[in-house]
Amino acid sequence: MVSRVAIIGAGWYGCHLGSSLKSLGFDVRVFEQHHRPLHEASGNNQFRLHLGFHYPRHHGTRVQSRDGFNRFMERYPNLSREIPENIYAVPKAESLIDFATYRLIMTSTGIEFREQTETSVPIREIAGLMLTGERVLLIEHARRFFRELLGDSLVLNHRVTSIEETGDHVMVEGEPYDLLVDASWGQQLGMPMPFFYEPTMLLYYETDHAHPAVTFVDGPLCSVYPTEDPNIYTLSSVPHTPLGRVHDPEEARRIRDGVSQDLVRAKVAAMEEQVMRYLPSFKESFRFVGPQLAIKTKPVGNFDDRSCSVFRRGRIFSVMSGKIDTIFFAMERILAFVESSRERAFSPLASPLRRDIVTRTQQTREQGQVAPVGASL
Ligand SMILES: Cc1cc2nc3c(=O)[nH]c(=O)nc-3n(C[C@H](O)[C@H](O)[C@H](O)COP(=O)(O)OP(=O)(O)OC[C@H]3O[C@@H](n4cnc5c(N)ncnc54)[C@H](O)[C@@H]3O)c2cc1C
Structure with a gap:
């Protein structure tokens, strides 16, 4: 045991x-x-x-x-908080799927959302957006x-x-x-299973005012998400966050721990350029405070598992x-x-089933009765 x-x-x-x-x-x-x-x-x-x-x-x-x-909400009700304005937006040109398909997939999965046209910050080049109930840990x-x-x-x-x-x-x-x-x-x-390690860099930003969470889907896009500190947000980018793809965990740690200031500056420039295409007020709202470095473990494959x-x-x-x-x-x-x-x-x-059947059959014979078909013994 x-x-x-x-x-x-x-x-x-x-x-x-x-x-x-x-x-x-x-x-x-x-x-x-x-x-x-x-x-x-x-x-x-x-x-x-x-x-x-x-x-x-x-x-x-x-x-x-x-x-x-x-x-998670049932078991750990105090380990996350709600985000008052949590937006998922599908860009017109760069998304791998169109907004109607995206909406249909979420509806058919039974995930609740509210379609939205107004947002508290300007968002451009968008085919459609929705408000969601995702939370922050x-x-x-x-x-x-x-x-x-x-x-x-x-x-x-x-x-x-x-x-x-x-x-x-x-x-x-x-x-x-x-x-x-x-x-x-x-x-x-x-x-x-076939897998690899992906060292990663997200960027931490500070703001003086509450900003919505904005996630651009689907494909090589980016997102701005709050943290547990109300003034600190992360900026993440599908093409710019990964720092490599390796099979040895030591090598993954070496990449994560060996990030230079030049690389951080290059990532800041690339990610800000990407997010500003959709969130033109990003640089007015946020100040860069530092990188966040980690290692992901991912299955091999182009799918999104x-x-x-x-x-x-x-x-x-x-x-x-x-x-x-x-x-x-x-x-x-x-x-x-x-x-x-x-x-x-x-x-x-x-x-005991066979023994039970034999015993009941013998009892029936001794009593001279023949059990009718379908009658329970
Ligand atoms: C950039 C990035 C963004 C992500 N964003 C999200 C997100 O928004 N939402 C989400 O749900 N998931 C997200 N994930 C995935 C999420 O972080 C992971 O699924 C989750 O943290 C994995 O938890 P874990 O306990 O399996 O691994 P870990 O958190 O990596 O824990 C493994 C632990 O094992 C310890 N350890 C390893 N070897 C030994 C040893 N020999 N002896 C003792 N201790 C050891 C390590 O120190 C570590 O603390 C993200 C991941 C990354 C990298």
Whole structure:
């Protein structure tokens, strides 16, 4: 029976899986190499609690987001906040799909939105836009929340280096566990699927006034999104945010940690030029404050799959996370395995059905009755 679980990584996935398993009575250890949870990709991203609007070209991702959003709101009501004006806009020339198709895809997925023509800031070269209920994640609240929930189960400043499967157990740092979950987004044990690492650069901007969130879809476009700090926003760009595409996690870290001032300046120029095409008041509203650097793990392919997958090899699970709203999916997959291993602990039971039929048939014969066809015995 499974009772001791080790988890590598205290990102959104490790924290959610660890605290959920702990609340179910499992003895859990979550190992994190840094001094705080949510330090890597989970604390360096666009902080968007997705509803599916970002993914018109991938059905599975939209459905996981739509459902994950609602579950996130139920489970973690205080770890995100609403955005009063959250706009998705489809540009006339550069979008890969037209506005009518985009709207149809969202309607058929059952994601609510409101079509809009007026906005509080000028937006140009647009075929259509809609107001959505996507929210922003509150990372500092989440860090505090998971630290409290996990308590002694969270082992910070500890990089896992030793993993060995012995059959009955998986040894992690020399200690026996029933299961190991690699929630390092592929950085510790890789992924049993074709994938690559993408170091990334978003840009942080400061503003004195509230600004709407504006996301341009679909294709090589850009977005401006608020953070938990009401005066700080991120600017992200599909063509300019990636810094490379590599297969070695060390190489990805070298690229992320070796970004020069010249590269930052070049990215600022390129992203501002891109966003100003649609948001002409961007530079009046925002001042650049610094880059945000992270590493994404992505499946190989030109499709837009950001859904979550869980792989199992013996006692080791690997979680391919994709996005934050899909933490519940990962938990369900892991629990399904735990449940099935509990069922296997029971020895198979012989069915009494044949014996019951024979007994009742004999009783009927002894009483000289013939059961009518269809009568219950
Ligand atoms: C630029 C960018 C923008 C994004 N925007 C969004 C967005 O707006 N909304 C959204 O939902 N998703 C977004 N994502 C994706 C999101 O950030 C990830 O899906 C999510 O953070 C992954 O969480 P995780 O827990 O799997 O991985 P991580 O957050 O990377 O956590 C893995 C943890 O494992 C630790 N670790 C690794 N190896 C070891 C080891 N050997 N020992 C101990 N600890 C170890 C790391 O230190 C790290 O803390 C974005 C990602 C990027 C890069």
